Amino acid sequence: MKEKLFKHKKKTITIEELENMLPSHTGSYEQFAELVLSFEEEGILEMVKSKGRNARTLSVAYTYRIQKQRLKKELHEEIKHFRLHLHPSIKLDSYFGLDPSQWKKDLSSIQSIHTYIEAFGFPHYEVPAPERSVELVGDEKWITEGQGKELLERVGLWEAMKVIPVSDPMMLAVNPTVLAAQQPFKHLIVENKTTYQALVDALPETNFCTLIYGSGNKIIKSIEQFERQLPIPNATHMFYYFGDIDRSGIFIWDRLNEKQPVKPAMPFYQACLDKASLDGKTSQRMDEAALETFLAFFSEEERTKIQSVLEQGHYFPQEVLRTCELQDIWRQAEWN
Structure with missing residues (x-):
């Protein structure tokens, strides 16, 4: 109550x-x-x-x-009490600013995590999320479906628990000729399958290490698998992204960029702007913050054109560039 x-x-x-x-x-x-x-x-x-x-x-x-301050004080005293008795690696500071219901919801799981650490210490190797979920709280779906990942992040233990993320594998093609080349290794992520198929034959003729099929917004999750699927020791990587110039494509790039820094593949986007835009994207809602971040890579003239096209309900699909154009751009452009 x-x-x-x-x-x-x-x-x-x-x-x-x-x-x-x-x-x-x-x-x-x-x-x-x-x-x-x-x-x-x-x-x-x-x-x-x-x-x-x-x-x-x-x-x-x-x-x-x-008197809500009294309620807060009572909650804070309870959190302080547990902070003294739980393993010192479990950080509870975030709960002082959260709704009391979050603390009540998380407490039993936090106590289970404490018991696990006290009994076994921290894991020495990574295991899939369901396996670690069972070890920590006795529920194989806790990390993936029970907000366990969010709780572990809240208490500062996500990295320490060595969880292999559960996501679809990335779909990629590798250019073996550049694996011994000077780093950083370049990787091109494309939103749509048609563009991936158009570019894959040109991959060996570029200085890119991989071509990655993003499969729409699936790449936001599957990028977590990159280091496992391409385990190059001590490597540095540079990612580029090419998607539709529409609200959805910009949103995907922005969310991906939050997880893994990725540059817009400017030569492709600029080539799209030379084409005629298409009608048919009036139902999509715009994430204004994502658009602002995306447009910062373009010139003032290009920004104005993109904004005007989107406001009219138009867009530039990747398919406005033909296969030969896509391949020529990838081979000949300067990728900084």
């Missing part, structure tokens, strides 16, 4: 609203009144004197003022 009081949007609450917070199976008025009066005694609920009290044996006020 304290969590519901904390979430209550108004500063005051009526006795009827308090009753509605209780489960339907809750017992008598006396039990309800005892609970409310205990909150009064703790200073969590303060009577609004002008509203008065009822005349029943256990008299409660008709309206209360919620």
